[in-house]
Amino acid sequence: MSRTNRLQDLIRVLRHHPGPIGGPELAAALDVSLRHLYQDIAVLRAVGVEVVNEPGRGYVLPPEVRLPPAALAEPAPADGPAALVFYTNPLSRGGIVHWMLEELGATYRMVTLEYGAAMKAPEYLAINPLGKVPAIRHGETVVTEAAAICAYLADAFPEAGLAPPPAARGDYYRWLFLAAGPLESAIALNDLGVAPTPEQAMRLGCGDYWTLVDTLAEAVAGRPYIAGDAFSAADVYVGSHIGWGMQFGTLPRRPEFEAYWAGLRERPAHRRCEAHIEQVLAR
Template identity: 65%
Template sequence: MTDELVFYTHPMSRGRIVRWMLEEIGRPYRTELLEYGTTMKAPAYRAINPMGKVPAIRHGEVVVTETAAICAYLADTFPEAGLAPPPGDRRRGPYYRWLFFAAGPLEAAATNRMLGVVVPEERRGMVGCGSLEEVTDALEQAVSGSDYIAGDRFTAADVYVGAHIGWGMASGSLERRPAFERYWERVGNRPAAIRARAIDDAPMPAQVQPAG
């Protein structure tokens, strides 16, 4: 079994988050660029992800889809990168909490806003995200308590949460607040984040080798 790491993506997709994560772990990976409506929906890729969506990774015989799951998998599979609190560490709780808060309530509430979906007040209890205001307040509190989302150390949760905050402020789906801007300044200017953006913003080669 080969342990080759293959990354399936499109430069204008949530794959940008996974690209950042891959650059953080610093392991060689091969990129397969897919196009919406064609190669992304072709049988060859549907064998990887039946949804026909990116991103996805294949690590040897292991396939992982869903951006937050990919980040968590890579952090645990390559512990030498130090991107996840070790099992038993008290930071493991907030690490999981905010990683999946961003994948659930934050993404749902932000998407509702972008689509103009308004959940009636009397039905907010039926949706997991409640309201965008509640989500935004909770997130602001989370990034205000310490330098990083799970304590004093950068983790994969900061990749995922940070990417959502950076994109949300840029797109208008998330209110700009001083706490968000300070947090994004800290995490968004990491060398791996800058490298990842440069790769996705430029014409890409068939194979990418992380620098360093």
């Protein structure tokens, strides 16, 4: 069954059921799994159909809720603009993906989730079982983890030119995933005051914090971009970590980092993301 038919059936059952209906009962009525049900409810909410979950009672579609045409339309192809939904919180790593989306110039719908109940609701756990943001839904594809999302989007929208040609992706993959793995782990350990001994560092995938700092500084020294002669998704991810790291004191303000970040932070796409955060904080 297509998603269009699933959404139509879901709305029909909710509209005609006398009162709230529990998730298992609703899934059984639709002949879908609970996971598919939660994902479809998340899709409806993403396009503006507010399906209400009454605690202890179940789901209900309030009679005053209007159904936008997009809720019943056939989803766009996997690379179509209407198919891209971005789940985030402005004060999260979702900012990395937001910047990436703005660099792409893609059309997307942003769904902002508050920390706490909204991220742990079954509808969102069907998107990301960890209950964390960011995540994206692109057509039928769900991707979580900021680095993975950046890499995926660069490939899904090749016209944006945010990934090098496959034969030239050595540095691109190397630094993108070094920042996502060893760098994040080392920063977290250092920020928590954990100083592994040399023997312990050998057992850690991240190794030694200061060795990582030196390695990353050398990688960006005298270079506007980290993976070749053009800006890429690796710069979005690595640049975000360097910018945030210096801002919050988890990375030292080394001249190499300052120069590299100065060349990225004024990009129009990044400035739009900063303006969005400023608006949110002002509210």
